[in-house]
Amino acid sequence: MYKKFFGLRENPFNVNPDPRYLFVTPHTEEALSCLTYGVQSRKGFILLTGEVGTGKTTLINKFLEWLHRESLPTAFIFNSRLNEDQFFEFMMTDFGIPCDTRSKSQILLRLNQWLLERYRAGETGVLIIDEAQNLSPAVLEEIRLLTNLETYTEKLLQIVLAGQPELDHKLRQPELRQLRQRITLRSKTYPLTSEETSGYITSRLRIAGSDGQPIFTPEAIDLIHRHSRGIPRVINVLCEHSLINAFADQRKPITAEIVQTVAEDFDMLVAEAPPPQTSLNSIAENPRLVEALEGLATLMDRLRRNE
Ligand SMILES: Nc1ncnc2c1ncn2[C@@H]1O[C@H](COP(=O)(O)OP(=O)(O)OP(=O)(O)O)[C@@H](O)[C@H]1O
Ligand SMILES: [Mg+2]
Secondary structure, eight states: HHHHTTOOOOOOOOSSSSGGGGGOHHHHHHHHHHHHHHHHOOOOHHHHHHEETSSSSHHHHHHHHHHHHTTTOOOEEOOOOOOOHHHHHHHHHHHHHOOOOOOOOHHHHHHHHHHHHHHHTOEEEEEESSSGGGGOOOHHHHHHHHHTOOOOBSSSEEEEEEEEEHHHEEESSSSGHHHHHHHEEEEOOOOOOHHHHHHHHHHHHHTTTTOOOBBBOOHHHHHHHHHHHTOOHHHHHHHHHHHHHHHHHTOOOHHHHHHHHHHHHHOOOOOOOOOOOOOOHHHTOOHOOOOHHHHHHHHHHHTTTOO
C-alpha cells in the first residue's frame, strides 16, 4: 500500500530469506567463501552458526544458487524435527535418488553407489541441514555416520550444518564429541555494524525500486540500528512498520520519532544492560577464577603471616 507513496516496486523489508536481497558484508563474504571452498575442496563437514535473525538461511539460499549454477546435486533439509526414517526419506527424495526400501542398510548402500557415480562424473553431493540446533541426538548420530562415506582420499558427501549458537553448545556435549571432531570448516553470521545497517537499509530500498531519494533520515537509521542491535530481521520489522506508519500520516522522509513509536509499539526498545550477576555458583563454575581466588587467598595468608 505504501509502495507508490515511497516510489517502490516491491516491499523492501519482507522477512523472507530472499537471496536477491543479500547485502554482502565482509563477514557474509567470508562465510560464503568458506561454504564454496569447503565444497570445492571436498572438506566434508562444515558448520555455519549465528544468532537468531542474522542471515543464516538467506546465506544458505545464496549458496544453493551457487550450487545449482555449478550443477551440483543438493538436498536441503529445513525441517530439523524429523526422526531418522524421515531424515533419510527426505534426503534421498531431495537428492532425486530412487529408493523404494525402508531398510537403512539398503538406503546407505544406494546412497553410496549414487555418490560414487557422482564422484566419477567429477561432482559431489551436498547435504544442507538448516535449524540444526533442533536435530535429535539420533539424527545427529546418523549424520556422523554419513561423514564416513568416503574414498581413500576424499569425502563423497559434503555436509553443511547450520543453526543458532545452541548448535555449537550442543556439539560440545561429550556424547557428540565424535561429530564435533569431524567438523573441518566453521563459518558464522554476525549482527551488522552501524555503517552496515545504513548500507543494508539503502541496499534493500534500491533493490525494491527506490530511485535513491532518502526515505529514512540518518537519525532514523541510527535509531533503527540501536533498537535492532544490528540484527537484520529486527531491522526489517522496524523499517517495514515505519514505512506503514509514515504512509498512514503521509510523511516522508521517515524520522527518528516515527521509528521510536514503532519500536515502542513492538516492544523493541533497547533495554539497559542489566548489571552482571555474579553468584557464588557462577564463580565456582569458572576454574580460572577459582584458581585466581585461591592464589589471592594464599598471598593474603602469607602477608598476614609476614612471610
Ligand atoms: N546479509 C543479509 N542481506 C540481506 N538480508 C538479510 C541479510 N541477513 C539477514 N537478512 C534478512 O533478515 C531476515 C532474517 O534472515 P534469516 O531468516 O536468513 O536469518 P536466520 O539467521 O536464518 O534466522 P533464524 O536463526 O531465525 O533461522 C530475512 O528477511 C533476511 O532477508
Ligand atoms: Mg534460518
